[in-house]
Amino acid sequence: MVIKSQTLEELSAVLAGWGEPAYRAGQVLAWIYAQRVTQWEAMTNLPRTLREKLAAQFKLTSLELARVQGAKDTTRKFLWRLADGSFVESVLIPANPALYGEASDRHTLCVSTQVGCAYGCRFCASGLEGWKRNLGTEEIVDQLLAVERHAAAESRSANAATGEPPPEKVVSNLVIMGMGEPLANYDNLLKALRIINAPWGGGIGARKITISTSGLVPQIRKLADDPLQFRLAISLHGATNATREKIMPVNRKYPIEQLVEACEYYQRQKGRMITFEYILISGVNDALTETAPLAALAKRLHAKINLIPYNLVEGLPWQRPTEAQCEAFLAALEKQRVPCTLRREKGHDIDAACGQLRLRTKRELAARSR
Ligand code: SAH
Ligand code: SF4
Numbered sequence: 213m214v215i216k217s218q219t220l221e222e223l224s225a226v227l228a229g230w231g232e233p234a235y236r237a238g239q240v241l242a243w244i245y246a247q248r249v250t251q252w253e254a255m256t257n258l259p260r261t262l263r264e265k266l267a268a269q270f271k272l273t274s275l276e277l278a279r280v281q282g283a284k285d286t287t288r289k290f291l292w293r294l295a296d297g298s299f300v301e302s303v304l305i306p307a308n309p310a311l312y313g314e315a316s317d318r319h320t321l322c323v324s325t326q327v328g329c330a331y332g333c334r335f336c337a338s339g340l341e342g343w344k345r346n347l348g349t350e351e352i353v354d355q356l357l358a359v360e361r362h363a364a365a366e367s368r369s370a371n372a373a374t375g376e377p378p379p380e381k382v383v384s385n386l387v388i389m390g391m392g393e394p395l396a397n398y399d400n401l402l403k404a405l406r407i408i409n410a411p412w413g414g415g416i417g418a419r420k421i422t423i424s425t426s427g428l429v430p431q432i433r434k435l436a437d438d439p440l441q442f443r444l445a446i447s448l449h450g451a452t453n454a455t456r457e458k459i460m461p462v463n464r465k466y467p468i469e470q471l472v473e474a475c476e477y478y479q480r481q482k483g484r485m486i487t488f489e490y491i492l493i494s495g496v497n498d499a500l501t502e503t504a505p506l507a508a509l510a511k512r513l514h515a516k517i518n519l520i521p522y523n524l525v526e527g528l529p530w531q532r533p534t535e536a537q538c539e540a541f542l543a544a545l546e547k548q549r550v551p552c553t554l555r556r557e558k559g560h561d562i563d564a565a566c567g568q569l570r571l572r573t574k575r576e577l578a579a580r581s582r
Pocket of ligand 2: 333
């Protein structure tokens with residue numbers, strides 16, 4: 213068994229079976245999630261015999277940091293090497309990039325859910341080499357823990373002179389928008405999110421967690437019935453089947469009508485929590501004629517639209533439209549009175565679209581071994 217995939221209830225049941233007092237499970241999880249220790253020996257308020265028994269029964273593994281890109285207080289990318297040698301990424305994005313030199317305290321962490329992706333969207337680096345495997349619950353949970361641990365170690369060394377303690381937490385929001393299709397790894401993801409949401413675990417509110425999907429209709433309906441109030445982002449990228457089909461093969465299985473009905477169901481169950489992601493790709497989906505069907509869908513679902521200029525991916529032919537074209541697309545939507553934002557920041561020079569750091573590292577490793 214793996215400790216970072218245990219809920220409080222599950223661990224309590226195991227420890228009760230060992231004849232341990234009821235408070236023990238909480239103590240163990242506090243070491244893992246509040247103190248973020250990586251060794252059983254560090255859990256000094258547990259009897260040695262119990263630590264040994266736990267170590268024999270549960271794996272306490274941590275992600276290994278292979279590479280980190282970007283400076284403190286800017287968007288940073290973490291590449292993790294998993295136990296089987298696979299790589300996945302997490303991206304830490306400050307809420308207010310430190311334009312004037314002050315540190316940003318709120319951050320959004322973008323986590324991965326699979327190694328590779330089976331859905332093969334034509335523009336995406338994550339799907340380029342297909343799907344390898346689902347991440348385990350603990351591998352999703354540990355992206356948060358490992359980033360927090362890294363940030364704490366960094367601020368401890370930065371504050372070494374003053375002795376000021378590191379902030380308790382840097383991550384306030386989570387987006388499930390890294391590598392992989394989250395809803396294709398439904399059970400492991402949902403369990404990870406329960407742990408990340410729990411007061412004894414990551415302590416991140418469900419409303420601060422956004423799950424992004426390319427549009428898996430049955431799972432959207434299932435998620436709608438889940439009691440936790442996660443936010444949902446739909447990677448739309450095309451407002452008609454003709455446009456969407458060109459770039460997202462998943463649209464053949466779940467065309468827009470079915471997707472929109474599932475979104476309506478989600479919305480009925482949970483309130484207004486849907487965002488449409490729309491990457492702008494030059495000559496593919498950025499014509500102003502696309503804005504009318506897009507605005508109609510957004511109005512029907514009371515959804516907000518996030519426009520994102522395409523990030524170039526090495527080896528793929530797609531281009532980002534000019535700034536003027538992006539602004540014109542935004543203006544056309546605003547004229548139709550739908551809430552809409554355009555991502556303008558330049559944090560994309562570090563391969564900010566997920567999947568790209570992994571791809572580059574894999575290619576470099578392959579070149580070296582040749
Ligand atoms: N599989 C899920 C979540 C991971 S992808 C999904 O597709 O929603 C997260 C977001 O990044 C998606 O909206 C995806 O379409 C977008 N994306 C992928 N490649 C991109 C690129 N090169 N530039 C900009 N956005 C990209
Ligand atoms: Fe997979 Fe999402 Fe990339 Fe599509 S955009 S290939 S679903 S990770």
